[in-house]
Amino acid sequence: MSKQPNITILGSGFAALTAIRTIRKHAPDAQLTVIAPKAEFTYLPSLIWIPTGLREGQQLTHPLNDFFTRNRIKFVAAHVTGLTDDARVVITDQQEHIANDALLIASGGRFLKKLPGIEHAVTLCEGIPAANTIRQKLQQLEHGNIAFGFGSNPAEPSAARGGPMFELLFGIDTWLTQQNKRAAINLTFFNPASLPGKRLGEKAAQNMLLHMKQRNINTHLGHKITAFTEHTVETEGGTIDADLILFMPGMTGPAWLNNTTLPQSAGGFIQADEFCRVTGFERTYVAGDAGSFPGPDWLPKQAHMADLQAKSAAINMLRELDNQAPVSTPQAELVCIIDDGKTGTLVFHNAKHAFILPPLRLFHWAKMWFEKQYIGQYR
Numbered sequence: 001m002s003k004q005p006n007i008t009i010l011g012s013g014f015a016a017l018t019a020i021r022t023i024r025k026h027a028p029d030a031q032l033t034v035i036a037p038k039a040e041f042t043y044l045p046s047l048i049w050i051p052t053g054l055r056e057g058q059q060l061t062h063p064l065n066d067f068f069t070r071n072r073i074k075f076v077a078a079h080v081t082g083l084t085d086d087a088r089v090v091i092t093d094q095q096e097h098i099a100n101d102a103l104l105i106a107s108g109g110r111f112l113k114k115l116p117g118i119e120h121a122v123t124l125c126e127g128i129p130a131a132n133t134i135r136q137k138l139q140q141l142e143h144g145n146i147a148f149g150f151g152s153n154p155a156e157p158s159a160a161r162g163g164p165m166f167e168l169l170f171g172i173d174t175w176l177t178q179q180n181k182r183a184a185i186n187l188t189f190f191n192p193a194s195l196p197g198k199r200l201g202e203k204a205a206q207n208m209l210l211h212m213k214q215r216n217i218n219t220h221l222g223h224k225i226t227a228f229t230e231h232t233v234e235t236e237g238g239t240i241d242a243d244l245i246l247f248m249p250g251m252t253g254p255a256w257l258n259n260t261t262l263p264q265s266a267g268g269f270i271q272a273d274e275f276c277r278v279t280g281f282e283r284t285y286v287a288g289d290a291g292s293f294p295g296p297d298w299l300p301k302q303a304h305m306a307d308l309q310a311k312s313a314a315i316n317m318l319r320e321l322d323n324q325a326p327v328s329t330p331q332a333e334l335v336c337i338i339d340d341g342k343t344g345t346l347v348f349h350n351a352k353h354a355f356i357l358p359p360l361r362l363f364h365w366a367k368m369w370f371e372k373q374y375i376g377q378y379r
């Protein structure tokens, strides 16, 4: 392409911002447009610390105005609602139609909220307001029962977000103990699988159950969840009493996908190939939670993986605009620290290695340090 390409990026989360930095590095003069609801970045992994007061919402939300100015971004504050013209035009809820030479979709996923009575459960991953609700309810609870669980997407079992639920469970257990309330409050972990969190690795999943046993946390495993009521979780294996239900449903792709002709995976994500190209579409890429990518069955839906996909997508997109073949494939890599508010357990998985290290205070601090460094990139 002879003129400077006009590239549009959807979203302002992990994948979108990493893509912007990669594109700017390799194509300083490209025209970049970002479409997202707000010019801000939310550091989602630290939401787990809001309920127990280790973080406030405003510490995790960072304005992007300076970053966008520095990178000469045209920012459009809008929700994408669809695409036309083989993805060359983006439609938004602001009645604006935005044309592009190339498109990178990084607008994240969403949660399946189909179970009857799901409104009685609080879903931490929905963001800062949900985390604040959990905090408020925890502070009010003097005795009773809290139930913690996560589901998956039956059509795409990899679309589950279990790690943060383990962190919430262990973090709340630590906090209740510190508040001298733990003896009066029962904690129950429920999951349809008999070994939940298997994508972290068999050993790590076993380790999570061992931690629950050591912390006197009840488990209710291997029973399909059928419904929630105000004070119960209903499963095919019985009822769990709960004054507070904390539940992370399985994930699916963005709702606006249904207003496009983009290919969908079985679980409703945007289907990509190994180069993060949207299958069958020219100059159209996807990175992060919005996409379904080829890879091992433990391929994580994580910020780290979103960053790797965004780098590959940006590099391959610039090459395609220059009539060159794609070269960059993101390597599957799962890295996470399961934090309990005092210590952290490091879990690592790639094609060659899979290991878990014992809980250490060091990893709790490392997780906090990493958060600071990561958000700091956008100051």
Ligand SMILES: Cc1cc2nc3c(=O)[nH]c(=O)nc-3n(C[C@H](O)[C@H](O)[C@H](O)COP(=O)(O)OP(=O)(O)OC[C@H]3O[C@@H](n4cnc5c(N)ncnc54)[C@H](O)[C@@H]3O)c2cc1C
Pocket: 010, 011, 012, 013, 014, 015, 016, 035, 036, 037, 038, 040, 044, 045, 046, 047, 048, 078, 079, 080, 081, 106, 107, 108, 109, 124, 125, 126, 163, 164, 256, 287, 288, 289, 290, 301, 302, 303, 304, 305, 306, 335, 336, 337
């Ligand atoms: C509580 C919690 C803990 C987590 N812990 C970890 C962890 O320890 N380690 C880890 O690696 N990952 C963790 N994750 C997962 C990680 O946060 C996600 O995988 C990551 O955010 C995915 O990046 P993304 O860019 O695809 O989506 P997001 O970061 O969700 O960004 C999506 C962007 O798209 C925007 N958007 C949404 N809808 C539209 C629309 N219609 N039009 C335009 N823009 C739109 C959003 O505003 C946002 O800017 C955690 C997640 C949660 C919620």
